[in-house]
Amino acid sequence: MHPIKVDEIKSVKGIMEIEIPQLEQTSSDETNSVKKMETEIHQVEENSEADSLEGKEITAKRGTKPPLNFLAILKDANITIHASSPDELCNQLYKGVFIEPKLLMYYVEKMLNKNCFIVFARKLHITWIENSSYWKWTKEEDICEEYSEDIEVAELLGVCWLEIKGEIRTIDLSPGTVYEVVFVVKMLHEDRCRKWNYPVTLNLILPHSKKETRYENLAEKPRGKWFEIQVGEFKMTPENVGEISFQLEEFSSDWKCGLVLKCAVIRPKN
Template identity: 30%
Template sequence: MLPEDCLATVLSFTSPENAFRSSLVSSTFRSAIDSDMVWERFLPRDYPEIVLSLVTPLKFSSKKELFQRLCDPVLIDGGNKIFKLEKSSGKKSYILSAKELSITWSSNPLYWSWISMAESRFSRVAVLRTTDWLEIRGNIRTQMLTPNSTYGAYLIMKISDRAYGLDSMSSEITVEVGNQQVSCSSVVLEHHQESKKQMEMWKSSEGIVSEREDGWMEIELGQFFTGENDEEVKMSLMEVKGCHLKGGLVIEGIEVRPKN
């Protein structure tokens, strides 16, 4: 028999998932979870800045509706990043486009080309033409993410039908937080025409390669914990041995998302 505003306060200390479930309890709960106070707590603190950075403005009539809209991927920062909220927890995730990454020699058209692909949400992806030096790096600040949370970093990529030399040597995949390396393993990319552009990974620790729902592949570069302090997270894939030619790698970006 709690007053509706008191019930809304209680719900705001739970989670988005529990708030949605509570709407099944009674009409009083359904009314309480529509309160802006509840969803103000579930939205990230910097949501006004995120809304301002949207490429396509969102229409919403309440904080609850805004939360639900941000649970779908949205382009921000001039179309160079994708932002999304996890519906169950409200935790933040980002995809940094290939343009946001540091890719060795990517500005030289002899080595890399930048093209549009219908499968990509970004205007351009990076396609490796030929190189003997493969080095891809990205970074993000922990203050952009949800505090005290475990995150995974994933390189989003494809291997073209005409790929060559990618499986000749292993590449090192690492994640650093501040000046500390928190994850390191190795990966070998292997293209199999008979099995629909699959990749296999030879791993030395916890790295994972898998197919995404959007049709791309992803390599798990590693995981890290955000904590309370603002630190720089550095993520990389770099070939560490040999100098042989390779080509056919397509890079969409790096995703940083919460791990369950």
């Protein structure tokens, strides 16, 4: 694996719907004001149908074009991209690529051609995770076998104060798209943990501190199988440019155990 080469970027240029300098500008402006980032999003939306002649010749159908800003997203990733063929490139993005090894994955939702992200447990903020009496790290065989990556999951041994948090920049999401955030978890069989008496609280905090809250009863969930817990949803509009955070909490005096945390997924809502 090595950083993206200049000649690889040039060969992909015809696939893009806007010029590469515009994509790099999108990435570099992330540290500027929200107002400036809103302007960039408007520019991307206005130019999304302005295909170059070269791009039209290489990609005869919409489904073989990656999202506009995929190069900006992968700019600092230590990966090799399949630049010689639009189809191979898109298949690579559909499968997913690690922006941060074992921590953060970027992929493209095939049917909608939209940007998505997976934040694995090691990148999430888990209260008491450093205490081996409360949590332990373990590996699951069904996670990312095709990437030859040792992805770890976090198993809850027992806490009263359950708190899991994550965050992601929305500048890399697809404009005008309704997204949902979900945690992927598993409940161990009842002989290994006690019943949960209280529902967990799920918070989605959008830019400008707008907050959505919902509740989920884990006691009613199947045991021994991965399932998703929806945190919330939002539309990728200029007012939501910035950073979102998502949380799973339960602070009662009851001791809780048997929860296994795989990841959080940010994806378009079908």
